[in-house]
Amino acid sequence: MAWSQDEERMLAQIESYLTDDDPRLAARLESFNERVERRETQTRKRAARAGRGRRRPSRSTIIILVSWLLIATLIATLLIMVFRHDAAALPI
Numbered sequence: 095m096a097w098s099q100d101e102e103r104m105l106a107q108i109e110s111y112l113t114d115d116d117p118r119l120a121a122r123l124e125s126f127n128e129r130v131e132r133r134e135t136q137t138r139k140r141a142a143r144a145g146r147g148r149r150r151p152s153r154s155t156i157i158i159l160v161s162w163l164l165i166a167t168l169i170a171t172l173l174i175m176v177f178r179h180d181a182a183a184l185p186i
Contacts, residue, residue, distance in 0.1 A: 097105070113120040151159075
């Protein structure tokens with residue numbers, strides 16, 4: 095919803111009174127607004143980057159995946175060795 099001209103004029107007057115009354119407050123508010131704007135810009139950039147392509151898995155995800163794969167391979171190898179040993183030990 096757009097502001098009316100009277101509302102904009104009143105807001106401008108309030109702003110000028112506050113700026114004149116406490117310049118440090120005005121500087122703090124300006125600094126805060128700049129930081130918020132930078133953060134919003136960074137958030138938009140991240141969202142644009144994330145929307146472009148597939149997200150890469152993190153390093154910890156890759157380490158966990160490789161660890162599980164290694165464990166599964168070792169278990170399968172041990173089972174094969176056990177079954178072959180049992181088959182070789184049975185008398186014919």
